[in-house]
Amino acid sequence: MNSVKTYTLFTEHDIYLFKEGKHYRLFEKFGAHSVEKSGIHGIYFSVWAPNAKKVSVVGNFNKWNSKDHILYPRWDESGIWEGFIEDLTWGTLYKYAIETAHGEILEKSDPYALSWEQNIQAASLVSTNWYEWNDQEWIENRWKKNTTEAPISVYELHLGSWKRRNNELHSFLNYRDIATELIPYIKNMGFTHVEFMPVMEYPYDPSWGYQITGFYAATSRFGSPQDLMFLIDELHKNNIGVILDWVPSHFPGDANGLHRFDGSCLYEHEDPRKGFHPDWKSYIFNYGRNEVKSFLISNAMFWLDRYHADGLRVDAVTSMLHLDYSRNEGEWEPNIFGGNVNLEAKTFLEEFNTAVYKEFGNSIITIAEESSDFPMLTKPVHDGGVGFGMKWMMGWMHDTLGYFKEDFGNRKYHHHKLTFASMYMYNENYMMPLSHDEVVHGKASLIYKMIGDEWQKFANLRTLYVYMYTHPGAKLLFMGDEFGQTSEWNFTKSLDWHLLDYPVHKGLQNLVKDLNYIYREESAFYENQFQKEGFEWIEADDLENSVYVYLRKGKRRDDVLMIVLNLLPEVIDYKIGVNAGTHWEVIFNSDDIKYAGSGVEPDVFKEQYEEYMRHPKSISLKLPPLAGVILRQTKDRKYKNHRNQFRK
Structure with missing residues (x-):
């Protein structure tokens, strides 16, 4: 019966x-x-x-x-x-x-289960996601934190390897333990948001969470759904936003998962040219099937609603949008117009963005990890765009890391790798990512991508960070990069926190901390970060000296900052054209001793009222070696040293 x-x-x-x-x-x-x-x-x-x-x-x-x-x-x-x-x-x-x-x-297992067992053939658990939230004030005001006119500095981390208990395999901290450790650190470092690599349930640790089986379940590696909610709640109560990695691009072929769910290709596309990913050996959702679209968009809503996420970073958008992604000629079928765009996936992403922004307004943000030049990703759907709030600036990342690998004598031949992004940086709303993908699989840690001896490596990385934080766009830094993790990221163990016992690593961490504070305090860095009015080149073509000079501008006419980068390991006196009636003071120097720099003071030492660099006046500045200097425009000649004002 x-x-x-x-x-x-x-x-x-x-x-x-x-x-x-x-x-x-x-x-x-x-x-x-x-x-x-x-x-x-x-x-x-x-x-x-x-x-x-x-x-x-x-x-x-x-x-x-x-x-x-x-x-x-x-x-x-x-x-x-x-x-x-x-x-x-x-x-x-x-x-x-x-x-x-x-x-x-x-x-x-149940595709909608809220909890799963933690084993390879995991069963679902009858569970609840009831939780008594205490972040109402944050939710009501978070639109101010996610707007394109706000500073957005993201700390990306993998929950299983940021810190571990006794650094043992599978000795994970609980979500609540992570809250105790993480929140004081983020507040001290000055990041505005954290981004968690996937927290949805996944069976295979080396996938880092990107091969999801339980799309509605918080991974039980680190505790219960309520434990994760506690972590997010506490972050919000401490004025820190939470972005979750979301993977609607593919899923693994585990026997208890979505693959062949009822014996047919139910969730995946039945044509392997559209339904199987050759790189990841996983299965691609059928974006043309209405029930699958309902499943996926409901999933996005679920994490934004039930877990109070402030944003979703959408993984592998390039693979979703291109029928020929990682496929040779003859291994893919053109769309009805003869092109390589997956029209069903594009429509799905448009519907996803439309739905979540309609539900939550501009209090949340969607971010596309997209490495091609697919047009109008961050433009509104009603204007012909795909509707994302931001897009990772992958071209900037590749050009920047490529430049900093170059020998000092070769840098003049690659000078415009650092200026090229200004040709397109306002085509989309960009986030500049130095993410986990850049420090794995033999690519080396960021510090060991830098050229030179130890001092030069750290000086290079300090200046790269100055360039990143002063460039238009939101910022993202992967865990460990803020203090110069020397080894590649290893998901099986904790970061090498002991490195902070060494002055060069502690100095780098101090620099990132101060850059976060100056980014948040100086409105010229964020008010117009997605507007052409917010940026101006003063000197973009000094190949011989490897010097770059540019301005960042806020909404007020007198809210102007100047950034000067010296990318050679020598001190030089440098003349810069400025507007009449303006005076300048140094507020930040990456060569400061507190950052383990050489301590060269980059004071303004001369003003001349003669035309220079197409400007009616000039100033002269002593540039420290391999350093980034930030100056603020002032109304008088009284130069005060404000270089310590951003330390809390």
């Missing part, structure tokens, strides 16, 4: 929206929900498996027997199976036993 009772959470309108690809809160319907039927408490289960012959719930409550608890197919041909099982409660382990059209029995 079947022990499952009939029950439903779906209305006809729910089914209509689901089939149209317009249901964006499926997590309120699908999965396992605690309900009451005729005064009896139990769990309602529902799952989408349109090509199944039979679906039953198996678990530790019925000895994993597929004959006892058979779900009922809905009458409306939606492909949904559902039912109510009495007396089940939180913590029950379960899967769906799905009999395919060919008689094969597949045991699948």
